[in-house]
Amino acid sequence: MEPSLARCGWRATARVRSAPVSNVPNPGAASGPAPSPPSGPGPLTPPADAAAPVRHPDAPAPGEPLGPHYEHCFGCGEAQPHGLRLRARAGEGVSITAEFTVGPDHQGAPGLAHGGVLATALDETLGSLNWLLRVVAVTGRLQTEFVRPVPVGTVLHLDARVTAVHRRKIYCTATGRLGGPEGPVAVRADALFVEVKVDHFIDNGRQEEIRAAMADPDQFRRVRAFEVNP
Numbered sequence: 001m002e003p004s005l006a007r008c009g010w011r012a013t014a015r016v017r018s019a020p021v022s023n024v025p026n027p028g029a030a031s032g033p034a035p036s037p038p039s040g041p042g043p044l045t046p047p048a049d050a051a052a053p054v055r056h057p058d059a060p061a062p063g064e065p066l067g068p069h070y071e072h073c074f075g076c077g078e079a080q081p082h083g084l085r086l087r088a089r090a091g092e093g094v095s096i097t098a099e100f101t102v103g104p105d106h107q108g109a110p111g112l113a114h115g116g117v118l119a120t121a122l123d124e125t126l127g128s129l130n131w132l133l134r135v136v137a138v139t140g141r142l143q144t145e146f147v148r149p150v151p152v153g154t155v156l157h158l159d160a161r162v163t164a165v166h167r168r169k170i171y172c173t174a175t176g177r178l179g180g181p182e183g184p185v186a187v188r189a190d191a192l193f194v195e196v197k198v199d200h201f202i203d204n205g206r207q208e209e210i211r212a213a214m215a216d217p218d219q220f221r222r223v224r225a226f227e228v229n230p
């Protein structure tokens, strides 16, 4: 162990301090047995009558870059100095590949990516799938799994696909790998996006940004900012 860390009270082997069981308060104990964990399919499992996703005929061709959808987007925008600047490309079917280079601004622990930033990369990649469906949708649920630490300087290679669609619900899944498309898996996510109308943004977003985005003279940029069908 680094001597200066040892001086601060760190130990080479992490040990979790635990109290004797009898000292742990358990307010539920008096009222009977602990509740059983929920059984049956969770909210990220598509129902049996869900449909397979259908790629929109006007979706970008496989391999085509999607480009940033909104310049101020923290996930992909060019105008965010500390943003992820994630670059996404259309894949086959309803799938996306993307890359994100972990920079010094994205750290949680020294030299390692922050988990929330990695969740953002997953969310952004998954959100881009809706562009292939030409559906306006927002994240309703995002379940992440952090499998390996991701060092600063790593290029995280993400791939995502829609697995099923049920009414307004879009079920999807993503994986992020270290250093290359075949690299070791570092992060995974399952998500549920919910289709919304453009009013979702107009009614809820701060008016300053809404007005600016709507006043953009570039029609394609206006469309992409709100993810609206062209």
Ligand SMILES: CCCCCCCCCC(=O)SCCNC(=O)CCNC(=O)[C@H](O)C(C)(C)COP(=O)(O)OP(=O)(O)OC[C@H]1O[C@@H](n2cnc3c(N)ncnc32)[C@H](O)[C@@H]1OP(=O)(O)O
Pocket (backbone or CB within 6 Å): 043, 069, 075, 123, 124, 125, 126, 127, 128, 129, 130, 131, 137, 138, 139, 140, 141, 166, 167, 168, 169, 192, 194, 196, 227
């Ligand atoms: C090219 C473009 C690239 C874009 C990339 C962007 C990536 C980033 C994407 C984001 O991060 S979006 C920002 C984060 N998300 C939000 O801010 C969403 C905040 N939540 C909401 O606004 C509402 O909760 C939501 C729109 C998600 C749902 O509200 P609604 O009132 O419209 O839904 P409703 O209650 O009518 O439910 C519709 C269906 O979805 C289901 N549902 C809704 N929210 C759910 C949830 N959280 N979990 C599970 N299921 C959910 C609900 O059960 C129901 O299922 P059924 O059709 O089977 O009845």
